Amino acid sequence: MENNLWQHVLQLRKQSPLVLNITNYVVMNNTANALLAIGASPIMAHAKSEVEDLVNISDSLVINIGTLDEYWEEAMILASRKANQLQKPWIVDPVGAGASSYRDSLLNKLIYLNPTVIRGNASEIIALAKVDKINTKGVDSTAQSDEAVEAAKILSQNCNSVVCISGATDIIVSGNRIIYLKNGHPMMTRVTGLGCSASAIIGAFIGSIENKMEAVVSAMCLIGIAGQLASEKSAGPGSLQLHLIDKLYNMTEEEFFIHLKLIE
Amino acid sequence: MENNLWQHVLQLRKQSPLVLNITNYVVMNNTANALLAIGASPIMAHAKSEVEDLVNISDSLVINIGTLDEYWEEAMILASRKANQLQKPWIVDPVGAGASSYRDSLLNKLIYLNPTVIRGNASEIIALAKVDKINTKGVDSTAQSDEAVEAAKILSQNCNSVVCISGATDIIVSGNRIIYLKNGHPMMTRVTGLGCSASAIIGAFIGSIENKMEAVVSAMCLIGIAGQLASEKSAGPGSLQLHLIDKLYNMTEEEFFIHLKLIE
């Protein structure tokens, strides 16, 4: 797989997939800029009167529930149904899963529609599995990451989705296959919305690359390595944000393979 | 005209016009900062219960339909009607014209109200002309820029507006008069919302300068030169964003005239 990852980055830059984002207010600017930096073309929209038309002209769809409300909920359902109908790939970012019953009720509807990819942190993936009536607290499951992997495996099978758990180690699960990525940097947790940017970047890769597991891995390697290199030259999370966008834009093949830490 | 352009920049800094922005979620922060950097005073608001009161206290109005929905549509119509009633200048940014029939239906209502200025890229200006039932595919019109200029001329006459087509070359059309600007840098296309910032900056200039054609030209020169200087010192589009705001803030008369590339 490793040899294909950089080819996918180049293919994306060449194809410049059109990615429709129904996402949260906090990160819209960042995720649009992250998509532009890697060579994709973002559309940010949410009107119930147009989301289906926009799914139709897009290569993929990103649903991020961060600042959901009743109107946006309807738009998200309309768009993801349309994506399924047109067989276009889409990703759900279950921001804040478990924080309110309202949030979980929307997530229940979304995962019932079998998104191509689900990406969240460990606690969100565990909460999402509970939404899906999966009990992950197994007898031997003591660590949060173990519980999240168990949740991800079952979600992946139930929803026929690639599931990505992001964290100090990113874990990508497709059925029984698991890949671990050890890129990134602790300072990244002090910038809002880097998880959301990861989801948007995955959205671009699945709109361009046929093999969805490899698309997700390529996306997570790209942001992980860019974030790591950006953090190393930053005095704080303000500088990190701009260096990350710069690095997503100007990363070279050499930088990619020197820093890649992938374990299968 | 050239001699007046820098005077307009100085006049704007002195007057600090109050600019009401009903704009999209993606760029609100950037456009507010661009306005502050050039010396204007932004208000960002959209409540139907207050937009007319806010037009009343503002010097000009910016309508940007990027993340439109049914509520915002009503607020935009209320505000632009109020601007006309009070004879205050306003600008429309037709983001994504042609991407959905919903978007085009709102644009149809807005251009019917004869905005003082319309600014978009070539494909948006062409799509907008179609909304206005103008057929621009003339026999001799082979290039997109030629078609856009034809569209802009007819829009300018029909709506009594100054029309600005932004791109590698910015083209400003008022009736039969055309001005070309060749500032800017290709990296600017990899930052979200620089077109929206251009529209906001135009909004400030038309709120401060009597001659609307010169106001638009001054605005486009200012952001074009600032963007060019910012790009030249930036490793990527993350750095470009902050250097652009810095340069809008600290540009000197000497920098302005050394780099100005205006063709009438």
Place this chain on the structure above:
Amino acid sequence: MENNLWQHVLQLRKQSPLVLNITNYVVMNNTANALLAIGASPIMAHAKSEVEDLVNISDSLVINIGTLDEYWEEAMILASRKANQLQKPWIVDPVGAGASSYRDSLLNKLIYLNPTVIRGNASEIIALAKVDKINTKGVDSTAQSDEAVEAAKILSQNCNSVVCISGATDIIVSGNRIIYLKNGHPMMTRVTGLGCSASAIIGAFIGSIENKMEAVVSAMCLIGIAGQLASEKSAGPGSLQLHLIDKLYNMTEEEFFIHLKLIE
């Protein structure tokens, strides 16, 4: 009091309070990043279906009316009532008080609910006092800052709130006690939403520190000193934004006390 201020900064970093923000679109990204930089944990949300649940799991609440509309108004009232019911501290940022009667009608409802803290600039605090039927134009009150202090004193007593007037000199009023801070830099007025960031940071401190007056003073010292140090090394307001976030993240005790300008 001075000796406690840095201890409060350290306590906040250790406790990482969860801060629910119902805030404006323009500054959501900045305020979330400011909260992360000082060590707090932001939630940004507004759905009427979940704000009460989210108040329940949060340590404090920030209400900022910058881009209010009728839906958000309802969410703000639901959340602040819930905060009162659960005795959780909350802050109101009365952005644009006095600019429209709609804005003032919402503010009237909010101050009736006795927020723990109110923070605005001088004109907002004066407008807010008028909303509360307080006539501040006393015979001897010639300067705006004098009028604002008079308004703040009465608001503080009527609402049982700590009132913070931010400006070239920040003034914190609790009953008859007044503290003046002389940190900050003029360039900060050319960045959108630094007042909103101040309110969010106050929101974090009141969620972590028992003495509310000291919590507000600590917060204002932190952002004032960080903004001053960031401005001094910035070519313009674009650079200032990122240097401010970096400095909120990496400020040391030595920097804090060397630059502190507090007058009681």
